[in-house]
Amino acid sequence: MADYVLAIDQGTTSSRAIVFDHSGRIVSTGQLEHDQIFPKAGWVEHNAEQIWSNVREVVGLALTRGNLAHTDLAAIGITNQRETAVVWDKNTGKPVYNAIVWQDTRTQAIVDELGGSEGADKYKSIVGLPLATYFSGPKVKWILDNVEGAREAAEKGDLLFGNTDTWVLWNMTGGPDGGVHVTDVTNASRTMLMDLDTLSWREDIAADMGIPLSMLPEIRSSSEVYGQGRPRGLVPGVPIAGILGDQQAATFGQACFEVGTAKNTYGTGNFMLLNTGTEKVPSKNGLLTTVCYKIGDAPQVYALEGSIAVTGSLIQWLRDNLGMFQDAPDVEWLARKVEDNGGAYFVPAFSGLFAPYWRPDARGALVGLTRYVNRNHIARAALEAVAYQTREVVDAMKLDSGVQLTELKVDGGMVANELLMQFQADQLGVDVVRPKVAETTALGAAYAAGIAVGFWKGEEDVTANWAEDKRWSPAVAEDERERLYRSWKKAVTKTFDWVDADVQ
Ligand SMILES: Nc1ncnc2c1ncn2[C@@H]1O[C@H](COP(=O)(O)OP(=O)(O)OP(=O)(O)O)[C@@H](O)[C@H]1O
Numbered sequence: 028m029a030d031y032v033l034a035i036d037q038g039t040t041s042s043r044a045i046v047f048d049h050s051g052r053i054v055s056t057g058q059l060e061h062d063q064i065f066p067k068a069g070w071v072e073h074n075a076e077q078i079w080s081n082v083r084e085v086v087g088l089a090l091t092r093g094n095l096a097h098t099d100l101a102a103i104g105i106t107n108q109r110e111t112a113v114v115w116d117k118n119t120g121k122p123v124y125n126a127i128v129w130q131d132t133r134t135q136a137i138v139d140e141l142g143g144s145e146g147a148d149k150y151k152s153i154v155g156l157p158l159a160t161y162f163s164g165p166k167v168k169w170i171l172d173n174v175e176g177a178r179e180a181a182e183k184g185d186l187l188f189g190n191t192d193t194w195v196l197w198n199m200t201g202g203p204d205g206g207v208h209v210t211d212v213t214n215a216s217r218t219m220l221m222d223l224d225t226l227s228w229r230e231d232i233a234a235d236m237g238i239p240l241s242m243l244p245e246i247r248s249s250s251e252v253y254g255q256g257r258p259r260g261l262v263p264g265v266p267i268a269g270i271l272g273d274q275q276a277a278t279f280g281q282a283c284f285e286v287g288t289a290k291n292t293y294g295t296g297n298f299m300l301l302n303t304g305t306e307k308v309p310s311k312n313g314l315l316t317t318v319c320y321k322i323g324d325a326p327q328v329y330a331l332e333g334s335i336a337v338t339g340s341l342i343q344w345l346r347d348n349l350g351m352f353q354d355a356p357d358v359e360w361l362a363r364k365v366e367d368n369g370g371a372y373f374v375p376a377f378s379g380l381f382a383p384y385w386r387p388d389a390r391g392a393l394v395g396l397t398r399y400v401n402r403n404h405i406a407r408a409a410l411e412a413v414a415y416q417t418r419e420v421v422d423a424m425k426l427d428s429g430v431q432l433t434e435l436k437v438d439g440g441m442v443a444n445e446l447l448m449q450f451q452a453d454q455l456g457v458d459v460v461r462p463k464v465a466e467t468t469a470l471g472a473a474y475a476a477g478i479a480v481g482f483w484k485g486e487e488d489v490t491a492n493w494a495e496d497k498r499w500s501p502a503v504a505e506d507e508r509e510r511l512y513r514s515w516k517k518a519v520t521k522t523f524d525w526v527d528a529d530v531q
C-alpha cells in the first residue's frame with residue numbers, strides 16, 4: 028500500500044529526503060551536505076552533479092531507514108533553494124558550469140547595465156522583483172557570456188536552464204533519456220523572467236538578458252503530476268507531483284492559507300512570506316512580490332516576501348571562519364554567558380543587504396566595540412542581528428499590506444535556539460510560535476504532491492494536521508526594546524557605501 032509521501036528538500040547547505048505519513052508526521056529522513064565553493068570574494072557556487080548524487084543517496088537513506096520500498100510511496104514532492112541557477116547540456120546531462128548560488132554577487136555589473144537609466148525597478152511591475160544579483164536570470168546571462176562555447180550551444184538548442192528543482196526533476200525522470208524539463212510557478216517567479224499575471228515567460232526580458240527561450244523550462248502549477256520517477260532516481264514509477272520553492276513550501280507546510288497569515292523561516296538566511304491571496308500586492312517598502320503557490324487549476328495565490336540573506340550562515344561563519352565553537356547550537360551557550368550584547372552590533376551584510384534595503388554596496392560590520400566586548404557578546408550580537416533584521420521586514424510588511432501581525436509562525440534550523448526565539452518575541456512585541464514539525468519546507472512539498480494524487484484532500488488536511496509545539500511571549504520593557512532597535516538601525520548605516528570601484 029502506498030501509505031507515504033516522500034519530499035526531497037534540495038537546500039543551500041544540504042539535501043534532505045523525508046518520508047511523511049498521512050498525519051504529516053516524519054517517518055524517516057536522510058540528509059547530506061554538499062560543498063560550498065567560494066572561488067573569489069562574493070562568488071558562491073555548488074557542484075550540481077554532487078547535488079544530484081547526494082539527492083539519490085538521501086532518497087536511498089530515507090527509504091532504507093524507514094524500511095520502505097518505492098512502492099510504499101503515493102507521490103514525491105520537490106522543494107529547493109530558489110534562484111540558484113544550473114545550466115546543462117541536454118544531450119550529455121553535464122552542467123556547463125557550477126551552479127551559481129543565490130548569494131553570489133558576481134552579476135552586479137550585469138544588473139547595473141540591464142537597469143540602465145531606468146534603474147533597479149525597471150522590470151518590477153511585471154516580475155515583482157527589483158534588479159538584483161539574487162535572482163536567476165542574470166546568473167544565466169553570466170554563464171552564457173563567460174563559459175566558452177555556451178552561447179553557441181544555447182542558441183543551437185543544446186542547453187537547458189533550471190533552478191535546482193528543475194535539475195532534480197529532469198534527472199529523476201530520465202535525464203538525457205526523456206527527462207521532463209519543467210518548473211513550477213513559485214520557482215519561475217524568482218528568475219526575473221516570468222510575468223506575475225500571466226505566469227508565462229517574458230520574451231522581451233529574456234531577450235534583454237540574451238537568454239534563448241528554448242533553454243527555459245515549461246512553467247506548471249505547484250501541485251500536479253509532472254512525470255514518473257525512472258530507475259536512476261531510485262523511485263521508478265512513482266508520480267512526481269509537487270514543486271514549491273523552499274520558502275513557499277514552508278508557507279504551505281505552516282498552513283498559511285488565509286490572507287494576512289505569515290511565517291518566518293530561520294535557515295541559511297531568513298525569509299518571511301505573507302499570504303496576500305489572489306491579489307498581487309506591489310511593494311513600496313523593499314519587499315518582493317512573488318507567487319506563493321498554485322494548486323492545479325485553482326487560481327494562483329501571491330505573497331509579499333522579506334528576504335534576508337544572512338542569518339544562520341552568520342552562525343556558520345562564526346563557527347567555520349572564526350572557529351568560535353564546534354557546532355551551531357553552541358552559540359546559544361556562549362550568548363547565555365552574558366546578560367546583553369555589551370554594546371556590540373553585528374550587521375552581516377556579506378552579500379550586501381537584501382530586504383528592506385537592497386544595498387549591494389553594503390558589506391558586513393561589527394560596530395560598537397570597546398575593550399569590554401568579548402566573544403560571548405559577539406555570539407549574542409550575531410543572534411540579535413537575526414531578530415533585528417526580522418523586525419525590519421515585519422515593519423515593511425505592515426506598511427505595504429496594512430496587516431498588523433498578531434503572532435508569528437516560525438520554522439527552520441535556528442528555531443531550536445530558545446534565546447533567539449525569546450529575543451525575537453521581545454523585539455516584535457508579539458508571540459512567536461513554533462509548530463511540532465519544524466521541517467515545514469519538506470512538509471509543504473509533500474502536501475503539494477499528496478494533494479495532486481488525492482492522498483490528501485486539500486488545504487483543509489494541512490490545517491487539521493498543523494500543531495503548536497512552543498510559544499514565546501514578549502517580556503521586555505518598551506523603552507529597552509526601542510533603545511536596542513535604534514542602535515541597530517544606526518549600525519546598519521555604517522555598512523553602506525563600502526563597495527566602490529576598488530573595493531569588492
Ligand atoms: N541552535 C542553533 N542556534 C543558532 N543557529 C542554528 C542552530 N541550529 C542550526 N543553526 C543554523 O541554522 C542553519 C540551518 O538551518 P536549516 O537546516 O533550516 O537551514 P536551511 O536554510 O534549510 O539550509 P538549506 O539552505 O540547506 O535549506 C545553519 O545556518 C545553522 O548555522
Ligand SMILES: [Mg+2]
Pocket residue numbers: 038039273294468
Ligand atoms: Mg531549507
